[in-house]
Amino acid sequence: MFTVDSLYTLLDEICEKEYIFGEGQNGEEEFRKHLFNHMLEIYGESNVKEKYRINTNLYKQKKHEEIDIILRTPDGIMPIELKYQHKKGYTKRVNASYYFLEDVCSIEHYLSSQNAFSHIGYAVLMTDDSGYWENDNSGTAAREFNLRNGRIISDKLTWYHGTGEPHKKLTPLSFQSSYRIAWRCGLCKRYLHGIQNCNCNSFRFRYTVVKIDKNEFIEV
Numbered sequence: 001m002f003t004v005d006s007l008y009t010l011l012d013e014i015c016e017k018e019y020i021f022g023e024g025q026n027g028e029e030e031f032r033k034h035l036f037n038h039m040l041e042i043y044g045e046s047n048v049k050e051k052y053r054i055n056t057n058l059y060k061q062k063k064h065e066e067i068d069i070i071l072r073t074p075d076g077i078m079p080i081e082l083k084y085q086h087k088k089g090y091t092k093r094v095n096a097s098y099y100f101l102e103d104v105c106s107i108e109h110y111l112s113s114q115n116a117f118s119h120i121g122y123a124v125l126m127t128d129d130s131g132y133w134e135n136d137n138s139g140t141a142a143r144e145f146n147l148r149n150g151r152i153i154s155d156k157l158t159w160y161h162g163t164g165e166p167h168k169k170l171t172p173l174s175f176q177s178s179y180r181i182a183w184r185c186g187l188c189k190r191y192l193h194g195i196q197n198c199n200c201n202s203f204r205f206r207y208t209v210v211k212i213d214k215n216e217f218i219e220v
């Protein structure tokens with residue numbers, strides 16, 4: 001059975017071996033490939049797919065969306081969405097935080113609207129940018145989409161510009177459950193507590209996994 005611990009084991013290995021993938025979209029693809037190949041070895045070709053295409057007619061303007069990795073389980077299709085950020089600084093961090101939380105919303109949508117899906121999915125963010133867990137963000141959007149350690153994500157998050165105007169393209173994100181952001185170090189295999197770091201090399205990668213469980217959604 002694939003649990004959150006199975007995912008930790010795979011992600012810890014990436015941290016331990018100090019893989020560093022490329023920048024931007026490339027890095028994310030390399031990260032996906034790497035995790036995908038490991039899952040293939042364990043779960044087999046018929047059970048794991050990457051860039052899994054689904055119909056999103058009712059959800060987004062786009063007709064199709066690609067899920068980074070899916071695993072077929074007895075309970076249905078389990079979606080895993082990945083984000084990877086290699087040393088990008090403030091602006092990239094705020095944008096990546098938005099898109100990571102958007103992944104959480106997308107998974108919520110897949111689980112609740114499509115019968116073929118399992119009741120559980122995961123969103124993963126892997127980064128060596130300590131600004132995420134150390135919370136050195138400032139500015140309205142940065143505060144709204146902040147992924148500091150221990151933060152609870154819930155309800156609705158809106159991207160406001162400094163002028164108070166909402167962002168025209170980055171639409172508000174509404175959540176069907178609440179999620180606690182917990183950063184984990186793959187070297188000492190521990191959660192970071194408070195805003196402190198662990199004693200491992202601070203330039204190394206940390207990750208956060210959000211587990212989305214349909215059974216915990218708020219009934220509307």
Ligand SMILES: [Zn+2]
Nearest residue numbers: 185188198200
């Ligand atoms: Zn550590």
